[in-house]
Each structure stands twice: as structure tokens, then as C-alpha cells.
Amino acid sequence: MIAVAPAFGLRLEWVNDESMCLGHPRVPSLEGYDALLVRSRSYTRGGLIATLAEAAAIRTLNTARAIGICQNKAALRTVLRSADIPVVDFRLVLSRGDFERCLTELPLPLVLKPVFGGMGRRVTLLRHADTAPSVYDYVEDLGHAFEQACLVEPYLGDTSVRCLVVGDEVLGAVEFTGDAGDWRSNAALGARARPAAHDPDLRKILGGVVSALGPGVHGVDLFRTPDGYVVNEVNHAPGFRALASATGVDVPSAVARFLREVLA
Template sequence: MRFLVLCREPRLYSCQRLLQACEQRGIHLDILDPNRMLIKLAVVQGQPIFQLYYQAGEIYQKNRPLELLPEYDAVLPRFGTASTEMGCRVLRYFEAKKVKVLNNSTAFSLARDKWLSLQALVAAQIAVPASSFAGELCAVEQHSNLHNTPLVAKTLAGSQGVGVMLAESKQNAQSVLAVLQQANLGYLLQDFVAEAKGQDIRAFVIGDRVVAAMQRSGEEGEFRANIHLGGKATKFELSEAEQQLAVNAAKAVGLSVAGVDLIRSESGLLVLEVNASPGLEGIEQATGLDIAGLMIEHLINQR
């Protein structure tokens, strides 16, 4: 078998772990940047033709030839937010060819939009922090007045805690929102869950079950618990009801593999967001589990 990981940086921990998991199972794995790909579509004598090319090398090497990529048995999307548009176009190419993908383009694109994914969660009756989104002509003063301070502002396409800001006062919130609005950056506002005390829970969902969970704690004075921002992770046991909540959240967005971020509030457990390309380093180190291997096994058995 031959698998493909769509990722800009093959040296990342997650990519290397997926490579190891494939090698252990005798699977050849390519790790390629979707931004270097060229897709060609045609209909010849009534038959659809799909071709995917790749241009290796540096961007300034304009005369490097295009390489026609081989056929793949399965594709794993691991591209970052800056590559979402092209990455999803490549995913749709493989879907049209009936190639197995671990998270389809529709679900991946939905998960990458924080507001649309929140709407999907609420439509599935899954509790989230009170959130709001405003059009570009809506005054930031009116928007911020919908929430008590402190409040959280999030850009729609941020990841790893980037683009998540805490506004301690209405004046501070309005200053932040004015900058985001002027920069034409879409954002949403959320109630700040102070009782969480800088902690959240990452549940790693594969298929119909939570295979691992960790509790993340932010550094002193940091309200975000992301590991990339210095947060610490420890293994965590979720109750059956909490595991089902995480699975339901992943299903609401349409993902077969997801990192579901949960936060404890006075009103119960809330879903912060659902990640379509969750990192493996923190969860594997915290739990000691072979998450990469579980992902590959799930993809092999996927019909």
C-alpha cells in the first residue's frame, strides 16, 4: 500500500510518527506539501481524467519539471491553517477518485472555521461557551457589549492558541476588536470561563471512541493551555458521558479523527473547539500511547 500525508513540513513530530507507523506495517508513505501540487482535470472520450503533479525544489527554481504523482491508497490531511484552501482542493481531488481520506474536505474546511464549527456544534445540541459573531459594519462597541468582561476574542482561522486574546475590560476589548476589524480579520467573541483556571482537556477521537485524553494547564499568568505556548499536559481519564460528548462533537463537525477541546464551567463541560489535525506529540507523551499507529489502523480498516 502507498499512503500520502499532506503537510508542508515533513520533519514535524506528527509526520515522523505517522511515517514510523506506516513503516512498521509495510506501507510506503509520502509526505508532500499541497501548495506544490498542480491538479489537472479533463474528460476524454466520455471518461474523467484526474492527474496530480508535484513540483519539488525551491520556489525560485522555476524550471524544475513537474512530477506526475503515483496512485495512492489513502490520504491523511495534516496541513496548517495557511494551507487550508489548497489542501482541501487536493483532498477533493482524491475524494473524486474514491481514494480513502482520513477526514474529508467538507469536514476539514468546517473545522477550520471556528464560527461555522460552533454553529454545527450548537445545532447538534452540544454546549459551547456563549459566542457571538458580527458583520464588518457592526460597531465593535455594540458587539463587545453582548458579553461581560473579561471576554475572549478569537480569529476564525487561528491554531495552537495563536489569534486567541483575552480582553480584561470593555475599553481593551474595543481596542482589540477595532484592530481586527480594520485588518479585515474575521473574529468571534466568547464568554471567558474563569473557573477553568487556565486548564482544558484535549480528547483525541478516532472513529467512534476517545482513544486518549490529556489535561492541559497553562503557564502562570497564561489563560491559554496550549502546549505550543508552554502549557503542560498530563494523562486524564474521562467518564463515559464525557467521552460520548467528545465523540458527538467530532461527529457534529463530520470528522473521523479529531482533537476535541473541552473546558469545565459552572454549568458543566463545554466544547471549546474541534481540531481536524490534532498534534500527536503532547498526547503521546502524556499518555504513552501509540496514537499514530491507531490512526493508521483506523485508515486501513476504513471502508
């Protein structure tokens, strides 16, 4: 993105998110910048940086509100469901009591995942009722309530659809299938990718996501079900190497073009 920016009349510079020292209304580390494109993958830094940058009158992409929603899987699904966007069914688990009740309300197999987290880490497939309680032992041994907050949801297979949306434009869609020996359909874990069609139902859902979160750079993960697509997650700082390789889409130019439109 830095390399293609001059072609769009922009200058992009990388700023280390560990040395910005935000908080003052006139932020020295952001002086002279028109906007901040948040690419931090940290589940604490991105939202905090965007919040304080906006307070200092620096435009951020994505917005602090959108980042905050996307970072919290329970909040994201609640916001989208309230906007009549289909999402994966889920139960919030804050205790062993919650977990045990989930096992009676939802049929196995189930997926246990952290509310705050990404890249497929700590996402666990529960196939058998007799081993599920021992899996939850590991959650209870985590040191912080932040890490212990989990979702339990139905297992919808090892294939998912990732769509990249920039502004309100669907740049591309790929289908990820878990690599041999790993059921998780996550690019960071080596899942196989192939191009997927942008059918009208998919575009309608993606349009709803943009309406709910605001225009930005969003990686939207979905599952196909017999009843149609359901949204699994929305990433506020999506990686795009696998999608670009599978589809041939020029993602950096699309992001730069969107930045130019936002700053116009």
C-alpha cells in the first residue's frame, strides 16, 4: 500500500503502534497526518489507538466504533443480528455453569472460541460430550477473565467464505478449506483458498455489514448453510495475501483509492 500510494496522490508512512504515546489533544506522533489507517492486529492496541486518534481530530479507518465491535465477537454478532443480518448461532460462556448449559441447548459437534482473539488461535472443536468438560478445564486455568470469555457455537464444517470489502465495494471472495490435519478454515493456519462467486445473496449481506459498521476495510467471514449465508466474524485489519493470490485482485490499489475518496 505504501508503494502504490503515490499513484493516487497520497503519501503513506508506517507508524509503529508501540511508540505513538497518544493521549494529548495535539499528538506529536501524528502531527501532519490527515488520517490513520489502523492495521494493528492487537486486540487492545487497535481500538485504543483509534479512540485516542479520533479524540485528537485524526480521521481513522476503520473507525474506533467499528474496531471495537469487530474485536468483540459477542458484540459483533449482536449488532449484526439487530440489523437483521444472519449470524452464526452462539451462546456466551463466562463460567462452567454456562458451558454445561450450552451442551444441553446445542447439539454436538460444537466450537469453543474466545470472544477476543483471532487467527484461529484457541478455537477448539468439541465432538464428544464426555471430553468437553476436560477441554473447559484449560479455559478455567487461563489467568484473566478477558481470556476466559468464550462463545460456543454449532460446528458448520471446515469450509468458510472470506470476502474483502473496501468502502462499499466487494473486492473479492474466496473459499477457505482447512488444511489436511486441521479442520480450521483460517488462512493464517494454512487453509487452502480458491475463488468464490459474489452472488446476490452474499452481496446483500455484505451491504448490510457495511451499513451496520460504516464504510472501511473489512474482512467478512461467512459460512454457507442450507438456509443461506451466515456471518461468522468481521476483521477490522484483514490480511489479504491469500485472497489476492487466489483472485488476482489488486488490494493495495483499492485501499489507496478508497483513502483518496475519504480524504477528498
